[in-house]
Amino acid sequence: MIEVHELTKRYGSVTAVDRLSFAVRPGRVTGFLGPNGAGKSTTMRAILGLDTPTSGRALVDRVPYRTIDRPLRVVGSLLDAGAVHGGRSARNHLEWLAATNDLPRSRVGEVLERTGLSSVARKRVRGFSLGMRQRLGIAVALLGDPPILMFDEPVNGLDPEGIVWIRTLMRSLASEGRTVFVSSHLMSEMALTADHLIVIGRGALIADTGTADFIQSSSLNDVLVRTPRTRHLADLLTAKGARVAAEPDGGLAVTGLTTEAISEVAAAHGVEVHELARRQASLEEAYMKLTDASVQYRAKDGGR
């Protein structure tokens, strides 16, 4: 379990994390979502004791990370996959970490196997692709067989096969009862991976919810109706319990009734309908709407 209580981190005049509180529970994948600059990495660094909070605190298994005797046995993390010395082989790197952290050497073979690196274990890391480095970073995270795992943007720069591999691994780690906390700025990716979502914007909490509930509640789901008798049909639909809003171009945006029900009402009253279309926003659109106010840098003219 990871607990963050009223966590605030300021860098000079920038408030990177703003009185943020949430808990990450075991046995499920929790996605940590937010636009670029929302404060995800800062929060993760604070949980790992790499940054000192301005105020508030972060606990792993009820204690601050820095007080843990053998941290690799409690929390495994992947923050920066490029941080391995390029001259070492993958196996050397892991063996060195196992020795200096008092972990059994047998774990090295196990994590190489689990991350699919056994066949390249003796190759120098310098020649590794981004995907292989990412796997090695995950092997390091798994080395101490920790109950808690944290991954910062693990799918960044990976090809589709690598993305599917990471997604499957996260889910299997969670099904083993571990706490899995993974950050991303892509809603579509998290919808496929996470059971639960913590969404932040400008360092503050926007949502702490089940993924299914988030998808259900945030998706735009209405029916667009066009008719020459706008006001008359709007009144008839409202009387049937629908919410009706006028669109700027004369159409009606109707929620609370199906296309079939709207069509029946119109036909029963002899109202001609020129267009009847169900509209559904994509999940990514719904997420962008939710975090809209908190996007730090917005291109003024749609690009450069």
Ligand SMILES: Nc1ncnc2c1ncn2[C@@H]1O[C@H](COP(=O)(O)OP(=O)(O)OP(=O)(O)O)[C@@H](O)[C@H]1O
């Ligand atoms: N060491 C630092 N010194 C000054 N400002 C910082 C520092 N680290 C982060 N920030 C600022 O804090 C804010 C949050 O940054 P952070 O990297 O935590 O966001 P993020 O959600 O991880 O974003 P991204 O998806 O771009 O990595 C940003 O405004 C960033 O510029």
